[in-house]
Amino acid sequence: MISHRSAAGMLLLASALLGASALSAPAAERPGRAQASLAKGKEIYARECAACHGVKGDGEGPGAHIVNPKPRNFILGVFKLRTTPSGQPPTDDDLLRTITQGIAHSAMPSFRELPEADRRALVGVVRQFADIKTAPRPIAIPAAPEVSAALLEKGKTVYTALKCQTCHGDTGTGDGASSLTLKDDAKGRIWAPDLTTGVFKSGDDAKALYARIATGLDGTPMPSYASQAKPDEIWAVVHYVRSLAKR
Ligand code: HEC
Ligand code: HEC
Structure with missing residues (x-):
């Protein structure tokens, strides 16, 4: 026969077990x-x-x-x-x-x-x-290279080779010819920003800027460069863009 005390004890044990399993379950569960x-x-x-x-x-x-x-x-x-x-x-x-x-x-x-x-x-x-039901996976971002004159020179070459100037202009001030006609997906007027202000929507973190150039700004004309540029080229252009602000 189960006494009052042991029944209460079992209840306590059961709730402790339940509590423990609820704690160890991932957030989604x-x-x-x-x-x-x-x-x-x-x-x-x-x-x-x-x-x-x-x-x-x-x-x-x-x-x-x-x-x-x-x-x-x-x-x-x-x-x-x-x-x-x-x-x-x-x-x-x-x-x-x-x-x-x-x-x-x-x-x-x-x-x-x-x-x-x-x-x-x-x-x-x-x-x-x-309606985001999945856990989307971030892209891999390799460690940042050391900033050097050679890296910035390479970044400038990448900037020109990828035709960033058509929107952002030769000196990054946002006066590229295409910038006059850009629209976002909602058909709103949008401009290629002046990159020399050093203020970015992504914040001032270099990795965030890498992600911005690698994955683009969806819904705007700013494309993703992940398939056109290698990681070392993206890093070079990120540091070139950051260097524009320091002048
Ligand atoms: C077709 C035009 C176009 C081209 C080409 C283009 N951009 Fe952009 N870019 C934009 C527009 C438009 C925005 C702003 C989007 C917004 O503000 O929502 C932008 C935003 C940016 C930003 C700001 C991101 C932030 O966090 O604020 C950076 C940096 C940038 N572009 C760099 C580049 C580089 C580097 C290239 C070339 C590899 C390039 N862009 C090519 C149109 C372009
Ligand atoms: C005063 C107006 C205003 C308020 C208040 C506001 N937002 Fe926004 N939010 C905006 C605007 C404008 C944009 C678009 C900016 C752009 O496209 O560059 C935006 C964009 C966003 C984005 C999209 C980011 C992306 O990657 O495209 C998110 C997420 C967001 N807001 C969340 C919030 C949340 C959560 C709150 C409340 C805690 C909030 N916002 C309050 C004006 C506002």
């Missing part, structure tokens, strides 16, 4: 916690993001029409700032970086002051709007 985080994220989204990105995530918030570029329509699932190949969704870290840093040269603010758990909850909301 913890529906309770994931749902709580998503609910929290939706609350923060309504307060911080909906004015621009719209309650439905379609980029049609009341503030959307006074800014250029327009806030992203998440439903289309097209993202500019990724470490994943062109045409693929961003990783959670890519979205977290964007939400944390904001996007220079645009109305997208930085949410650095929100606790990380809140920013991660917002990542979940964006993923849901964009």
